Amino acid sequence: MSFKSLGLSDTLLKAISKKGYTTPSPIQEKAIPPVLEGKDVLASAQTGTGKTAGFTLPLLHILSETPKEKYRPIRALILTPTRELAAQVYANVKEYSEFLNLRSAVIFGGVNQKPQAATIRQGIDVLVATPGRLLDLQNQGLLSLKRVEIFVLDEADRMLDMGFLRDIERVIKSMPEKRQNLMFSATFSKDIKKLAHGILNHPVQVEATPENTTVDAISQKVYRVAKGLKTELIIKLISEGNWKQVLVFTRTKHGANKLCEKMSKSGITAAAIHGNKSQGARTKALAGFKNGSVRVLVATDIAARGLDIPLLPHVINFELPNISEDYVHRIGRTGRAGASGEALSLVSADETTFLRDIEKLIEMKLPVEIVEGFEPDPNASTEPVKQGQGRQNRNTRNSNSSRGSNTSSSDKKTNSRRPKRNTDRRH
Structure with a gap:
């Protein structure tokens, strides 16, 4: 199986080749074709499986195939839970779109919003964002999601863990009902399936590896x-x-x-x-x-x-x-x-x-x-360490929109009236 056989354009294949990739990973092989066909996709893939290219490549292909308007509205939105992931996804978008007439930007909290807003004002096709900063700029009238054609929710399970459910719902309401939706998650938990049911339309379900398995290597x-x-x-x-x-x-x-x-x-x-x-x-x-x-x-x-x-x-x-x-x-x-x-x-x-x-x-x-001189204490209690947020509260945390560890000043503004909780474990 080659990238060319998946149906990607020659321009994209040139960028893929420049990065030194020749053969698609299992998740890319399974996810790219249905995305290119315009179908909604629910994909399960662990980190390190090449899942980012699984949605960025076909997304860029679709956008590059349609005519450009003089002013570029945001046509694709990729939502990620953390700043680091947003930056990494954006880097991949930039690399793969090197030979395409497409513009992209990344926005997240913790940094000055003015350069981000200025880039968006010039017109972009693809926006990679974290929820807090996205909603902040939207509330200020600095960006619009009314023309989004493709919506990607990356690391969906992490989104729920970090309490972004309400923000996701707000973002979805800001986009057109008619759009293509892609959801990537490391697990297919009940909460993820429930979220997918509310976002995806007759999705193709793909899985690269069994849930919650660790890499053999x-x-x-x-x-x-x-x-x-x-x-x-x-x-x-x-x-x-x-x-x-x-x-x-x-x-x-x-x-x-x-x-x-x-x-x-x-x-x-x-x-x-x-x-x-x-x-x-x-x-x-x-x-x-x-x-x-x-x-x-x-x-x-x-x-x-x-x-x-x-x-x-x-x-x-x-x-x-x-x-x-x-x-x-x-x-x-x-x-x-x-x-x-x-x-x-x-x-x-x-x-x-x-x-x-x-x-x-x-x-x-x-x-x-057991290393000699560092033996475990035979008299120590085996009672679990006390945490502010334990296992039994996971479902509560999933539905609670209080911020997780990626909070920035801009994130807090969109959440000032929500109940606070102890998120020390996630920081």
Whole structure:
């Protein structure tokens, strides 16, 4: 199977070839044809499967086939949950449309809105956006969605997790009823199917991999350790292994900052990325991690999706997530595009329940290792760590439009009257 056989234009094939791609991934092979036929699509694909090209390529093909107006209204809207994912999707749109007469833009909170508004005012065909900034600019009369022909909801499950349901509904009401809809999600949960039923019209359902499965190329291991010894153990593993590029996940913003400080004092260059960091700081940290000047990137779950780091060799769960599906998304940052990767989890006694739930979800028992001198505390309680937002509240969180970890000043304006909740786990 080749990209040409999927029915894409020669101009797009030229851009694909320039990027060095020759064969479509399974999700691209399954999603591109029905999108080109103008059908609504509901697609399930894990991160690292090439899903972004699965909707951007046919979208660009469709737009390039129709005549341009003198003033360019927004004809395609791609909605993403996080700034990082928005930036990555936009980068892909730019690359694939290099030889097309199409204009695109990306908007998200955390940065000055004036340049974004100015770009839109000049006329664009494709807009990539996060919900908060999109609604802000729309409320100010700086953009219109009345001419949207294609709507893409990317990482739909993450959208629900982060409380964007009401915003999605508001965006949908702003668009024409007659349009093509594409929805991409890592899982087909009941909430996702319910959301899809309200948006999609007789959709073609495609699936690249079984739900909630972990990539075969990822080597997974658990280190049982006393809670107070986790920091020393992770520093030992990174130092003695001479690991150069490590993505570490913590549950809280404070925990990420604290771990970064400890690593820096031990001679390991580290940077944190989470919701309290400015967009500039987040961009700088990610750039440093990619170019090798930052050895360890410590992140909260906001970074579990949308980070495009080629050939990332190591992911470490400094703390296990209390939502099992997040484990799959976290470790999915490694083992991408056929490369091998390693995912390690430091598990203390109070995370025993989380580990059991994760193993049940992925249907496998994870191998356990104990490092001498870092043994687990035999007297520690196995009661789960207390979180402001636990597993039992997931459905409530899905329907609650209070912001998740991607909150910016512009996001907050659209949500000022909604009840606040503890979102520390997601930051």
